[in-house]
Amino acid sequence: xLDSIQIVKPADIEKRSMEIITSELNGRTWPDPxxxxxxxxxxxxxxxxxADNLCFSENAAKLGMEAIKRGAHIVTDTRMAWxxxxxxxxxxxxxxxxxxxxxEDVAAEAKERGCTRAAICMERGAAxxxxxxxxxxxAPTALIRLYEMIEAGQVKPALIIGAPVGFVNVVESKELIxxxxxxxxxxxxxxxxxxxxxxICNAMLYQI
Amino acid sequence: xLDSIQIVKPADIEKRSMEIITSELNGRTWPDPxxxxxxxxxxxxxxxxxADNLCFSENAAKLGMEAIKRGAHIVTDTRMAWxxxxxxxxxxxxxxxxxxxxxEDVAAEAKERGCTRAAICMERGAAxxxxxxxxxxxAPTALIRLYEMIEAGQVKPALIIGAPVGFVNVVESKELIxxxxxxxxxxxxxxxxxxxxxxICNAMLYQI
Numbered sequence: 066x067l068d069s070i071q072i073v074k075p076a077d078i079e080k081r082s083m084e085i086i087t088s089e090l091n092g093r094t095w096p097d098p099x100x101x102x103x104x105x106x107x108x109x110x111x112x113x114x115x116a117d118n119l120c121f122s123e124n125a126a127k128l129g130m131e132a133i134k135r136g137a138h139i140v141t142d143t144r145m146a147w148x149x150x151x152x153x154x155x156x157x158x159x160x161x162x163x164x165x166x167x168x169e170d171v172a173a174e175a176k177e178r179g180c181t182r183a184a185i186c187m188e189r190g191a192a193x194x195x196x197x198x199x200x201x202x203x204a205p206t207a208l209i210r211l212y213e214m215i216e217a218g219q220v221k222p223a224l225i226i227g228a229p230v231g232f233v234n235v236v237e238s239k240e241l242i243x244x245x246x247x248x249x250x251x252x253x254x255x256x257x258x259x260x261x262x263x264x265i266c267n268a269m270l271y272q273i
Numbered sequence: 274x275l276d277s278i279q280i281v282k283p284a285d286i287e288k289r290s291m292e293i294i295t296s297e298l299n300g301r302t303w304p305d306p307x308x309x310x311x312x313x314x315x316x317x318x319x320x321x322x323x324a325d326n327l328c329f330s331e332n333a334a335k336l337g338m339e340a341i342k343r344g345a346h347i348v349t350d351t352r353m354a355w356x357x358x359x360x361x362x363x364x365x366x367x368x369x370x371x372x373x374x375x376x377e378d379v380a381a382e383a384k385e386r387g388c389t390r391a392a393i394c395m396e397r398g399a400a401x402x403x404x405x406x407x408x409x410x411x412a413p414t415a416l417i418r419l420y421e422m423i424e425a426g427q428v429k430p431a432l433i434i435g436a437p438v439g440f441v442n443v444v445e446s447k448e449l450i451x452x453x454x455x456x457x458x459x460x461x462x463x464x465x466x467x468x469x470x471x472x473i474c475n476a477m478l479y480q481i
Contacts, residue, residue, distance in 0.1 A: 067417070067420075067421075067449070069445040069448070069449070070413075070417060070442055070445050070446065070449070071441065071442055071445075073441055073442065075389050075414075078439075078441045078442075081440070081441050082439055082440040082441055085440040085441075086440065108439065108440075109438065109466065110318075110320075110438065110464070110466060111438050111439060111440065111443075111462075111463035111464045111465070111466075112318075112320060112322075112464065114320075144356045144357075145353050145356045145357045145467070145468065145471070147356070148352045148353045148355070148356040149352075149353045149467070181283050205278075206283075209275070209278060212275075213275075230317065230318065230319050231286075231290055231316065231319060232289070232290040232293040232294065232316075232319065233279065233281055233286045233289050233290055233293075234278055234279055234281065234286075235319075237277040237278050237279075238278065240277070241275070241277070241278070254319075255319035256318070256319045256320065257319070258317065258318060258319075258468050259353070259357070259468060260353065260466050260467060260468045263353070
């Protein structure tokens with residue numbers, strides 16, 4: 066029964082996986098930091114739709130990587146994405162990963178104001194000192210609140226990773242954030258998720 | 274710009290999403306706890322492939338839910354899946370969610386024995402007192418080690434959620450675990466992930 070299992074050293078599994086992905090992309094390619102992001106999203110999901118749906122504003126990955134090198138923070142709307150981000154690597158450049166979703170005062174304020182915790186979470190991120198990359202893996206309302214704050218001149222993110230997943234307002238919130246005039250990386254359409262938001266962050270971290 | 278956004282109360286978003294998923298499944302249906310799992314996997318990934326790839330051994334979801342009600346633990350191979358599992362709900366039945374992946378002694382033992390941390394993590398889970406559900410969202414080696422331990426009579430899991438994702442040994446490890454004679458829920462093929470492993474756990478928790 067165990068005969069079908071290939072003997073591959075743990076360290077070689079990722080390399081082999083990336084070779085398989087590159088080969089199945091049939092010669093399709095992207096400029097360098099973007100290509101790394103496309104491959105890693107496929108690696109995380111085994112879903113080649115990410116080769117078609119990922120949208121990058123001009124030099125988005127490069128701008129994100131430069132911000133990280135200057136010590137930018139990453140703010141995310143889910144604990145799962147926060148867990149997935151390589152925090153040791155991020156902290157080696159001086160930044161930190163933040164998720165305010167389970168803070169008690171965030172829940173209280175969301176209830177009082179009748180909005181989502183994710184929206185408040187983005188406001189907390191906007192109040193941080195220094196540069197901020199927002200990595201949204203769940204809530205369209207986070208992207209909508211970011212858009213409103215950008216329009217009002219209250220925040221100027223270094224980069225927005227707009228990867229909520231789902232069926233209600235997800236498509237629309239992504240289209241909105243791509244028009245905010247801020248560097249973005251967005252899997253267009255319904256797909257995305259905490260795993261995708263985290264993996265895009267890590268793909269940038271690993272390519273610095 | 275904000276005109277395209279539907280006004281939906283946070284509490285109604287999940288309900289609306291499930292209606293959309295049900296409608297796009299075009300009348301396809303499953304027995305009850307399984308249907309909830311299929312829908313929630315699609316909800317988490319926006320990927321209808323889960324309607325085709327999810328495999329359930331007989332009564333797998335029911336058996337898992339009964340084990341949870343008796344206080345079964347859930348052991349997972351990723352911090353992201355651990356983060357995603359509704360631990361409050363699980364703990365209300367007496368069980369706990371465990372992930373041993375970042376334990377220092379696990380890393381040391383894996384290095385010493387030349388195997389993966391995920392394999393050791395499964396051994397730690399097998400040593401827990403009481404019933405255990407294993408929820409694998411990343412490492413094929415976790416499923417392979419579980420299979421070996423089951424064959425050797427060293428562990429008898431209440432349920433195995435076999436959802437590693439990727440390109441090397443993933444397909445094979447899933448086929449293997451489905452032959453172990455233990456109740457299973459497995460998205461056959463390459464797809465899966467921490468988000469899917471966690472969402473299958475939560476789909477059971479929410480249907481109890």
